[in-house]
Amino acid sequence: MPGIQLLDPARIFPAFGVWEDKTVVSGLYKSQMTSIDGGPVAKDIYLRTSLPRFKSAIAMHLDDHSSGLESTQGVSLQYARAWTSTKFGLSLGLKAGWKRFVFDGASARTPEGNYTAGIDHQDPEVPLSEVSDNAFETGLSIFVRTSFLDFGLGMDHIRGGKFVEDSKIYRVKNILNFAIMKEWNMGNIGIVPYFILYSDFIQFQEEILCRIRFGKNIFGELFARGINRELFGFWGGTIGLAPTGNWQIFYRYETEIHQFGKKFPDRGRRLGLGLICL
Numbered sequence: 001m002p003g004i005q006l007l008d009p010a011r012i013f014p015a016f017g018v019w020e021d022k023t024v025v026s027g028l029y030k031s032q033m034t035s036i037d038g039g040p041v042a043k044d045i046y047l048r049t050s051l052p053r054f055k056s057a058i059a060m061h062l063d064d065h066s067s068g069l070e071s072t073q074g075v076s077l078q079y080a081r082a083w084t085s086t087k088f089g090l091s092l093g094l095k096a097g098w099k100r101f102v103f104d105g106a107s108a109r110t111p112e113g114n115y116t117a118g119i120d121h122q123d124p125e126v127p128l129s130e131v132s133d134n135a136f137e138t139g140l141s142i143f144v145r146t147s148f149l150d151f152g153l154g155m156d157h158i159r160g161g162k163f164v165e166d167s168k169i170y171r172v173k174n175i176l177n178f179a180i181m182k183e184w185n186m187g188n189i190g191i192v193p194y195f196i197l198y199s200d201f202i203q204f205q206e207e208i209l210c211r212i213r214f215g216k217n218i219f220g221e222l223f224a225r226g227i228n229r230e231l232f233g234f235w236g237g238t239i240g241l242a243p244t245g246n247w248q249i250f251y252r253y254e255t256e257i258h259q260f261g262k263k264f265p266d267r268g269r270r271l272g273l274g275l276i277c278l
Helices: 014-019
Strands: 023-031 041-051 056-067 070-084 088-104 130-146 150-156 175-181 184-186 189-199 204-214 218-225 234-244 247-256 268-277
Touching: 014 041, 014 056, 014 070, 014 088, 014 130, 014 150, 070 130, 218 247
Parallel strands: none
Antiparallel strands: 023 041, 023 268, 041 056, 056 070, 070 088, 088 130, 130 150, 150 175, 175 189, 184 189, 189 204, 204 218, 218 234, 234 247, 247 268
16 A cells, blocks of 8 residues: 555565564555445554564564455565664565455456346456455565665565466566655654655556654655556645554545546545554
């Protein structure tokens, strides 16, 4: 999920998790295009704890995504290990998990299909009934910290693979994530600008954002995503509260930039809750 690094960059780059000596429990709910049936909905739970004695961190991630007639559920385990020197720090993150895919073929409709006396999609790639399959997924990431810049590079679904036997449509795609970021502190104000790039090696999507913290209890974010695309261009902001040092809650609002968004008046919304045990 783009922008999720507001809660924890380790969600995108497991290698990041080793740089924070704390335990994190967080959850997220996201909905978009609520005016139409089958609009995208995402829910997840993320747990992470550090192991400072071993310069390591471990995490677990559970997610549930649905969009249209498709839905996926997954669980993954993560491990990160750090190495430091006087000039920089380097960490390596590994991820392994399981993902389940479900497609409701009985509810699908194709332009060439015949549905007067039953279900006939006239398309061999579209199943006539509900189909499901499972896939094993792996991920690898690195994170580098220097005095002037931090950056991460990660690959999800390295193994790739196909759902539903040899289908060319229902498959696990390789996902590349790249990010550059740096934190500056000015008194009680902290600023973290990010540049993030996502790719499935077919299309690219960039995101520019800036996270701002006021004191210890208020934080926010401004962002623009996919700004060079005809489709899926978004901008928006986040406001969050951290009443204590142990938990935080935020609300995120985003709206479309390009013509595509004008067809769907509903804006994207995200609600998140995090518990941080120091």
